[in-house]
Amino acid sequence: MNKTLLPLLTLLLLLGGSPILADDAPAGSNLSVKTFQFKHKEASRAATAIKSLISAEGSISIQPSSNTLVVSDHIENLKNVAALLLKFDAPSRSFKLSIRLVAASRVDQGAAKIPDELKPISQKLSGLLRFNSFESVGEISAEGAEGDAVVCDLQGGFHADFLFGEYDVESDSIRVSDLQLSRLQPTGEQSGELVKLLKTSLNLKVGQMVIMSVSRDPQSQKALMVVFVARKNS
């Protein structure tokens, strides 16, 4: 019976006899609140960036007028959030993006031609894609900082416009938003008009060559290749 009464007394003491202890350590007291104010980036974008770090008990409040985030979470999570936001709120960086358009086709071995300047690209693509003939269509190099809009004309009647998006520190990539590639129609009813070819948003790893092969279907004998290389401006 003594063994039975002991836990009961303990329970009684815990529930009734410890109001001071309970007041000092309120329920959920391991949650903390921290405020982050941003100089260079928008608080709403920061909220998106830290969303995956917030626990189920945590919460985020955006204060657009002061460009501030108020984050409530466990201290351990807040430390991770603070470290990420420190990197996030960096001044806008400048980038250089080169875009090269290459017409690729599958032809008889004898008719295949590869200009010298495209040989490095064709070597990289050998074994990956079915095309064996390449022709440079146009090339442009654009510079800008995060948030800058770029409009440029390439050779061959091509036209490109896009927005330099945000640089992601973790993946070392720059976002190219709303890239729209158009071409002047040489003949037909729409002659002289810009015809939209494609519109896309990309994440380009800095220093990496990204080749986007665009064709109507996997059996196409021709494709337009858009070759991107993004670099940081020193």
Next chain:
Amino acid sequence: MSCETFLSSMDAAELTADGLAHIRTCASCLSASVAANPDNLFRSLGGEELSPDGGVDAFVADVVQQVHIRRTEVSMEPSRRHVPLVYRWSLAAAVSAAVLSGFLQFGVAPVEPTGARSSTPMASQSPLATRPVIESYQSGEATIVELPSDPSSDIQVVMVFDETLPVDL
């Protein structure tokens, strides 16, 4: 302005420019003026108007902002539950009675302490996923194939098959 003129026209609420100039030179009129309105002592000291950097409006906006942030912080802080002592005792007595009656009715087997330990719930720390090269594409019908490549590779190939593209691409 003479002392007689100042004292006869003295208004507790208002202090004219001439009156102000007079009390700065006349100690007795200053005393009379301060007795009527203590603020006149500070007015007599003179000095430039003080205004915060950026103007009063910016200062007020900043203060309002800080108040707003603080209010949000407070609202997000975990709530403290103050349960009166009498309710604690009532609850304890009720729970104890229930447990005791259970023990008396059914007996109890000794409970081995479990190895459970408290832990702070943390957000899942999954490794950072690589962002897709093509984040969005105009046509929902298109097929996008991102060829696998080593993260350290200097080349990444992405194929887009889109039947809405012009035939003479």
